[in-house]
Amino acid sequence: MEQEIYMQRESAAPVPASGGRHRKPKQTRVASRRARAAVVATPMAVAMFSGTSAFAADKGTTARPVNSVADKSAGSGSDGRMAANLNTRMNDPRLGPHLSGVVLDANSDRVVWGHDASTALMPASNTKLLTATAALSVLGPDHRFTTKVTYRDGTLTLVGGGDRLLTTADLTRLAQTSAAKLKSQGVGFVKVRVDDSLFPEPTQAKGWRGDYYPGEVAPVRALVVDGRSVLDTSVDAGKTFAKQLAAAGVVVNGDVTRGRAGASDVSVAQHRSPKLSESVRKMLKLSDNNIAETLLRMTALGTGRPATFEGGTAAVRQVLRDYGVPLTNVKLYDGSGLSRSDRIPAATLAAVLDLTQDHPQTLQPVLDGLPVSGEAGSTLGPEWGRFDDPHSTCAVGKVRAKTGTLSGAISLSGVTQGKDGRLKVFAFVENDASAAPAATKDALDGLAATVNGCWA
Structure with missing residues (x-):
């Protein structure tokens, strides 16, 4: 994924061991x-x-x-x-x-x-x-990024936390947990929105070509699923979540929208990413x-x-x-x-x-x-x-x-x-x-x- 668009992409002595090496600490600053x-x-x-x-x-x-x-x-x-x-x-x-x-x-x-x-x-x-x-x-x-689901007034909000390794399977588990809690409270109908306000509205960096979007890089948002490079990764992830929610037996009303989770929202489910090292x-x-x-x-x-x-x-x-x-x-x-x-x-x-x-x-x-x-x-x-x-x-x-x-x-x-x-x-x-x-x-x-x- 490193190459500019239109470009062609790219046991004797062992490779240096990935486990580091043992040596005395250097004294020089x-x-x-x-x-x-x-x-x-x-x-x-x-x-x-x-x-x-x-x-x-x-x-x-x-x-x-x-x-x-x-x-x-x-x-x-x-x-x-x-x-x-x-x-x-x-x-x-x-x-x-x-x-x-x-x-x-x-x-x-x-x-x-x-x-x-x-x-x-x-x-x-x-x-x-x-x-x-x-x-x-x-x-x-060892740092992990957290994706959350909150609920308030008939609306579930999928909140992005910068997890670039988030998968459909992860969203499926979030949807199933959310559905179970909603049903336990007698809630069978919801609206779904996404909150990607962790990052400001996407812009292009100085030196980026206009045709980089979305093949070389997507507009940078805090929510994405399966690493998909599309123009709106947050709404795309929200649609995947809504589909899995429906499959878990909760009716989703209307289209996925964008909004912010409020302080009075109730936490319903969360997913922690793999470690940053991964x-x-x-x-x-x-x-x-x-x-x-x-x-x-x-x-x-x-x-x-x-x-x-x-x-x-x-x-x-x-x-x-x-x-x-x-x-x-x-x-x-x-x-x-x-x-x-x-x-x-x-x-x-x-x-x-x-x-x-x-x-x-x-x-x-x-x-x-x-x-x-x-x-x-x-x-x-x-x-x-x-x-x-x-x-x-x-x-x-x-x-x-x-x-x-x-x-x-x-x-x-x-x-x-x-x-x-x-x-x-x-x-x-x-x-x-x-x-x-x-x-x-x-x-x-x-x-x-x-x-x-x-x-x-």
């Missing part, structure tokens, strides 16, 4: 550690790598000017070879003229390689990494835009801000700032990355992913939700042609990464175990490639395989 990732393009205590790209030479094109760096401690070992290979392979013409990239050693936070890492580019769905991190940090991975995992595996935008609003509410794009993005920035993540040049207008005005450097994306190693109790669902290279049913699955290039097939099952695709922007950020056996965090964002999106994705998959070291 988080803010100073994260700040280092923001300046990886500064030639300070670094070794320069240069040379003409083999890809460019083969195709007779001009190589991208090299301003990449690698930590001197990488030396001539596996990290040094990996950095040198990245400096060559980033010149692949399939990657276009603008590439921001960085590789960190997750244990030490040492910058192994970087190229324009602090240059902010359009990140596409890699934005969801920021949204997930903020939601988990503010609400907690919503985060699904959002990342499938790159679900609707879950992302809902979580952005729930995060805003969790910080006392309005449930708007502005309130949500302000909450995200505050959470990341508190963690010490570099936000220089970051521009954020939504939670899904559909906005063509969003700008995030690779350094920021890598720093956000590195937080999963420092705060596993809170952020483990981010790591768990990253698609695995070659994982069917995810955005890195074979159905989207990922990791099937001759240079990247060696990395199938070895990389966890979040994808991102808009016209003119493709990104890939994740983790993998390097040739030296140490966990590497990487982020690659490219903009303005003239190659077909599938070809650009193959090139990015190759960079991830390079970080892994299987493409040596």
